[in-house]
Amino acid sequence: AEVTHTSAAPFVKEIWGSLQGITARVVALENRVDLLESRVKTLEEVSTNVVESLRMLQKGIKRKQRIEAITGMMSAVLNAVSFGFAGSVAQGAMGEVINSIVDFGDISHIQMVVKSFG
Incomplete structure (x- = not known):
């Protein structure tokens, strides 16, 4: 059996088959990389x-x-003020005390204001 054209040779067909298999695997890998x-x-x-x-x-x-x-501080202030006053007089006095407090974050200031009214 004499081969007249190299493309018809069995080893060339085997190489082409291997290349097509490799190409298919590369395409599958590229698709997986795209998905990743x-x-x-x-x-x-x-x-x-x-x-x-x-x-x-x-x-x-x-x-x-x-x-x-802040809520805790206000509760403490209102409790401190309410313990110092009683009755309807307390409402007006409590309003005065709250209006006199300048900094609700400063406990010593609040205590000083309450003491000045109490």
């Missing part, structure tokens, strides 16, 4: 959203703590 890139991009977007949500949660917690501190 898409998933990584989605993961980056989700992680960015999670980080932003955590920041918002942190701000909310800090705000809640400040509000609780």
Whole structure:
């Protein structure tokens, strides 16, 4: 059996078959890489959203703590004022005391104002 054209040779056909198999595997790998890139991009977007949500949660917690501190301070002030006065006179006096307090964050100032009225 004499081969007149090299493209008809069995070893050339075998090489072409191997190349086609390799090409198919490379295409499949490229598709998988594209899918992985898409998933990584989605993961980056989700992680960015999670980080932003955590920041918002942190701000909310800090705000809640400040509000609780102020509420506690106001309760303490109102309790201190209400123990010093009684009856309907207390309403006017309590209003005067609260109006006299300049800095509700300064405990010593609040105590001084309450003592001056009490």
